[in-house]
Amino acid sequence: MNVRLRHLYSRWPCKATLTPRFTPLTTKRCHASGSREAAYPAPRPRRVVYTSKSALWSSPIHPILHCAYEENFEVPSSHKRFHDEEVARLPNTIPLWNAREVALELVGKEAYQTCIMPNIWLRENCLCNECINSDTLQRAVDTFSLPQDIQPSKVVIAKQGLQITWQDGHQSLHPWAWIENHKGLENNLNYRIIHRKEEDTRVYWGAEIADNPPSVHYDEIMASDVGVGVWTEKIRKYGFCYVDGCPVSPKKTEELLRRISFIRETHYGGFYDFTSDLTMKDTAYTSLALPAHTDTTYFSDPAGLQMFHLLSHTSGEGGTSLLVDGFKAAHILQQEDNIAYGFLRTFKLSAHASGNEGITITPSKEFTVIEGFRVANTRDLLRIRWNNDDRVTPRLSPATAGWYKAARKFNEILKRKDMEYWAQLEPGRPLIFDNWRVLHGRSAFTGTRRICGGYINHDDYISRWRNTNFTRSRILRHIL
Ligand SMILES: [Zn+2]
Secondary structure, eight states: OOHHHHHHHHOOSOGGGOOOOOOOOOOEEOTTTTEEEEETTTTTTEEEOOOOOGGGGGGGOOHHHHHHHHHHHHOOOOGHHHHHGGGGGGSEEEEEEEOOOOOOEOOOOSOOOEEEHHHHHHTTOSSSTTTTTTTTOBOOOOOOGGGGTTTEEEEEEOOEEEEEEEESSOEEEEEEEHHHHSSSSOOHHHHHIIIIHHHGGGGOGGGGGGSSOOOEHOOOOOOOOOHHHHHHHHEEEEEEEEEEEEEHHHHHHHHHHHOOOOOOOOTOOOOOOEESSTTOGGGGGSSSSSSEEEETTTTTOOOOOOEEEEEEESSSSSSSSEEHHHHHHHHHHHHOHHHHHHHHHHOOOBBHHHBSSTTOOOOSOOEEEEEEEEOSSSEEEEEEEOOOOTTTOOSSTTHHHHHHHHHHHHHHTTTTTGGGGEEEEBTTTTTEEEEEEEEEEOOOOEEEOOOOEOOOOOHHHHHHHHHHHOOOOHHHHHHO
């Protein structure tokens, strides 16, 4: 079999980062069964060892991770070979290491992928019981007491992962799935846990959602966390969900909302219960029509979820609610006018809330209208900020006029009839939606409406969604 050490060395992407002590490789065959050896010239040989010993599972690794990888060992498709019982295939992955890095050539379906891992990174992120606090799961390694030039004394390719013995005798095991998680394009937890694994569960919708809007029964949510899991998964999937059978009471509505998380306070208060008047100095508190928008674009961290529960509407009519899937609109924008989409992904703006005496809120920095992980991909968007009334004067730059043209196109898409889902809110049927994705508005109304509701932070909602839809060990696998 052809050992690819030379090949790897020639592909090592950053030769400039190599230590001067690193010298070109020679390879030789080792006839001991199942192992291959890479011999280095002086000053010292660095041996790569392959092993099939399942006893490696007794290697030090934090119990919760041990459990996660052992019981639910999902081998990334690019590493399928590791999952084969045939250990003979393992030598297809070749590690090399020097004074700074371990280089791993991963054999994918179609190509080789070189993964460079600094020694200090591997050592600091050891997954063992000593290196992760067993109670808090926080890092227990004092990174800065480790030598910056820390080195392995032995690197072993094991079936379950990369096993390293460090010069001080400490041992680490990094499962293949862990390496897969931490290399890659986006070292962002939301990307890793939500989008890579679950991106396809999100459904983009238009006006046709009126035929079958997502809903969950109040009793199911109040009965157990399983119900909360169903509810939050529907919010993840569609960006909104109704709750049927809710008592027409602010107190019960607040209890319902708190099933997801604590309620976020703003300068308007926490859980609210209001009738339309102008005490709050914001058009949301009037009877005027509101075009589709997202709330709190003036915060660095806009409100995540919002709930509306119409408690009563007397002596009048109108006030139909409008929802628009902002991610679908962004997707259409990219399809129809990629340049406009680019403007909304890159041109940064600010917003403000200054209507109340003594309050002027602006985000701590400017943000784009559309935020996401990969520019070319509209299946893993993160957030839409769209409130034309709260936006402040865009700064002058050569791109300013282009932004206006792009925003006009986006506005036109948002207002298409087949994008708009109109529905009348009803007492006993609260609506909750993801303010980072779904825009909301309403038609004008007459009479008096009493509405209660509140906001929940996006991070707290996502945490609740994860913890009611996945096992704790599966979640932590993506984090630690
Ligand atoms: Zn450790």
